[in-house]
Amino acid sequence: MKILIVEDDQRVAELIQRGLEEHGFIPTVAYDGLSGKKLALNNPYDLILTDIILPKIDGLDLCKQIREIQPDTPILILTALGTTDDKVEGFDAGADDYLVKPFEMRELLVRIRALLKRQHSHQNTMGFLLKFADLELNLHTKLVKRNGSEINLTPKEFKLLEYMMQNPDRVLSRIEIAEKVWDTHFDTGTNFIDVYINYLRKKIDKDFDKKLIHTKSGMGFILKAE
CATH class of the missing domain: 1.10.10.10 (Winged helix-like DNA-binding domain superfamily/Winged helix DNA-binding domain)
Known part of the structure; x- marks a missing residue:
């Protein structure tokens, strides 16, 4: 399973990358929204993780722009912005799930697997x-x-x-x-x-x-x- 990580904090990005690799995923990291957009639209990823506060294109606009081209790719927002309004804004932008920093890797993996399972079920019904x-x-x-x-x-x-x-x-x-x-x-x-x-x-x-x-x-x- 290929996962795109869009995160401008190099330390956080590397921690997520290592955690995913240890569990058999193939992660790619982009450190700004524009690079993330280019990677997302030109490569087949099974899931996208993105922060909200990003250079060049913020995570909400990134979600919206990806959704216009790839309506079915699961997107999970990882951010320190954790109010109800922040979450509503994230879901309105097209995110499928929302996890507030700091988080445990175990919870992130549970969220990822749930989204991938849901996507797989959807693909089985939309296999045409x-x-x-x-x-x-x-x-x-x-x-x-x-x-x-x-x-x-x-x-x-x-x-x-x-x-x-x-x-x-x-x-x-x-x-x-x-x-x-x-x-x-x-x-x-x-x-x-x-x-x-x-x-x-x-x-x-x-x-x-x-x-x-x-x-x-x-x-x-x-x-x-x-």
Whole structure:
């Protein structure tokens, strides 16, 4: 499970980071709101922890901006601001939970696991919707959108993108793609996988600065946000 920590106090951030690593999580730290926003919107995190008082973008605005693009990612606010009004403001900004500093690591872990369990249950009921960065694929309606704009794909292009979105951040070889998407053994004398990757790249990446489909020379292809 990948967790983003947005915390400007380096000591606190490192304590949380170590605590999460000890329990098998993969944490990433951002020390200001702007860096946190960039990481959150360009990488698939299972959960986001954020302080409220942050440089560049405060935690409340960060919650709101993330929510506009990623309405389902769990967000937990960690802050010294503990009045009822502060909590209401945090929830109104889009936070799923709110923990006041100082806190015990055990309680933070309980909160995190509860949010992840709830999110997993939600994903099981919403399993027809695949999301990666600002890309969205609906298995029921067969609609694909990037940053809210609809993209028209052929059935094979759709199936190829579906497989890549089910396996993000992993290099997929041409042989694997041929077997899983086309249900055929790869003929090394043809380049039909490369052709379809290029078709897909033109539709998914061409009009966007942030490229999602990347080639790993000699190995295959990978869907990742850079």
